[in-house]
Amino acid sequence: MAPTTSTKQKDLFDLAAEEEPPGHASTEVEEPPGLRLLKNRQRFFGSVSDVNWNDWKWQFRNRVTSVEDLSKLTPLSIRDQVTMMLVTSKYPISITPYYFCLIKQDDPCDPIRKQALPAYDEIALSGILSEDPLEEERDSVIPGLVHRYPDRILMVVTDICPMFCRHCTRKREWRRGRWVRTPQEIERMLSYIREHTGIRDVIISGGDPLTLSTRHLETIISKIRAIDHVEIIRIGSRVPVVLPQRIDNELCDMLAKYSPIWMNTHFNHVHELTDEAKAACDMILKHGIPVNNQSVLLAGINDSIEAQMKLCHGLLKAKVRPYYLFQADEVEGTEHLRTTREKGLRIIEGMRGHTSGLAIPTYVVDLPGGGGKVPLQASYLLSRSNGQITFRNYRGEIYRYHNPKMVNGDSGRNGRHTNSKLQMPLPDLVAV
Numbered sequence: 411m412a413p414t415t416s417t418k419q420k421d422l423f424d425l426a427a428e429e430e431p432p433g434h435a436s437t438e439v440e441e442p443p444g445l446r447l448l449k450n451r452q453r454f455f456g457s458v459s460d461v462n463w464n465d466w467k468w469q470f471r472n473r474v475t476s477v478e479d480l481s482k483l484t485p486l487s488i489r490d491q492v493t494m495m496l497v498t499s500k501y502p503i504s505i506t507p508y509y510f511c512l513i514k515q516d517d518p519c520d521p522i523r524k525q526a527l528p529a530y531d532e533i534a535l536s537g538i539l540s541e542d543p544l545e546e547e548r549d550s551v552i553p554g555l556v557h558r559y560p561d562r563i564l565m566v567v568t569d570i571c572p573m574f575c576r577h578c579t580r581k582r583e584w585r586r587g588r589w590v591r592t593p594q595e596i597e598r599m600l601s602y603i604r605e606h607t608g609i610r611d612v613i614i615s616g617g618d619p620l621t622l623s624t625r626h627l628e629t630i631i632s633k634i635r636a637i638d639h640v641e642i643i644r645i646g647s648r649v650p651v652v653l654p655q656r657i658d659n660e661l662c663d664m665l666a667k668y669s670p671i672w673m674n675t676h677f678n679h680v681h682e683l684t685d686e687a688k689a690a691c692d693m694i695l696k697h698g699i700p701v702n703n704q705s706v707l708l709a710g711i712n713d714s715i716e717a718q719m720k721l722c723h724g725l726l727k728a729k730v731r732p733y734y735l736f737q738a739d740e741v742e743g744t745e746h747l748r749t750t751r752e753k754g755l756r757i758i759e760g761m762r763g764h765t766s767g768l769a770i771p772t773y774v775v776d777l778p779g780g781g782g783k784v785p786l787q788a789s790y791l792l793s794r795s796n797g798q799i800t801f802r803n804y805r806g807e808i809y810r811y812h813n814p815k816m817v818n819g820d821s822g823r824n825g826r827h828t829n830s831k832l833q834m835p836l837p838d839l840v841a842v
């Protein structure tokens with residue numbers, strides 16, 4: 411059917427272009443992140459041998475964990491130091507030397523800097539949100555085991571992370587000291603999973619579970635794999651982004667023994683896709699472990715069509731699937747990094763049709779109070795009557811589609827469908 415475009419529909423579509431044209435990607439030449447990494451490494455860690463630099467344990471031991479450490483690397487005014495000390499007394503700092511070297515030193519708005527360095531807004535705007543908006547602690551059936559969906563369970567095995575990401579949903583854990591679940595606690599978790607035969611998917615998370623030694627991790631994974639009804643194991647880790655040196659053959663060989671295992675990682679910006687990070691993902695993939703990316707929509711970091719396009723295209727080139735884009739949770743100490751749902755929708759709408767569907771993550775909000783994830787997307791359905799549905803496409807052109815008259819007992823005549831199990835009318839329009 412030939413497309414038509416009404417002024418009204420064109421206006422509707424133009425909402426998506428309020429801030430930048432859909433599909434827009436700047437052609438401005440930027441310094442490649444690999445070159446910045448190299449220069450910063452020479453500048454700040456010039457005396458460190460390649461052996462140490464590429465050793466994840468050296469990287470971990472030499473994290474920046476205080477304002478004092480930071481001021482030795484980069485000049486900080488007294489005012490900045492005092493402010494950061496105040497912030498870090500509530501929300502500590504932890505940055506691997508590798509990730510620190512990705513920061514564009516002369517740019518206060520650098521997206522890597524904003525994810526890693528403490529900001530006054532973390533405490534200035536505190537108290538207006540919740541420490542645990544997803545109520546993970548309420549939904550913990552035993553400490554560290556969150557059972558929210560019938561067939562999936564989340565195992566939080568440690569609170570240790572190589573880097574403390576300033577937008578972290580679990581930043582409440584940072585003050586509790588560094589802990590790793592004891593063998594007894596892990597055994598209690600495993601007993602629960604064994605007893606609940608409906609659990610087919612176990613997600614191992616933290617903190618970052620890849621901070622555990624390979625041997626320690628294997629004791630946990632092997633026991634999960636021995637449970638007959640567990641079909642898949644997923645590992646949630648930001649290690650490929652902030653400590654790619656941790657991904658080695660020993661780890662990947664171990665994981666490959668317990669297939670099917672999936673890896674969910676967390677790139678937020680294309681500058682994080684260095685050769686080192688891509689090689690880490692490649693090694694995981696070559697061991698038969700699919701890698702998905704779960705990013706968070708963050709103000710001033712990736713909240714534009716251009717930033718998301720570059721990130722998602724970069725991920726696809728690294729063979730990593732853009733899986734979720736999260737609306738930032740309502741976490742205390744992160745208000746300054748949150749964006750509106752409307753902005754998120756405009757970004758997704760600006761991508762849809764302008765790039766492959768493979769490059770577009772599912773935009774979701776994790777509902778406060780433990781309500782679970784809900785997808786958000788702009789509506790392309792404009793109206794329906796007598797079984798005829800009117801859509802707009804990504805260019806704002808109008809197309810019509812005719813429902814079948816009768817399919818499997820669902821009447822398409824008046825365009826209303828019902829879910830036969832729930833006997834509930836399904837909404838015409840998804841969230842806009």
Ligand code: SF4
Pocket residue numbers: 570571572573574575577578579580581616617618648
């Ligand atoms: S790696 Fe994940 S759990 Fe750790 S601080 Fe970052 S976002 Fe939070």
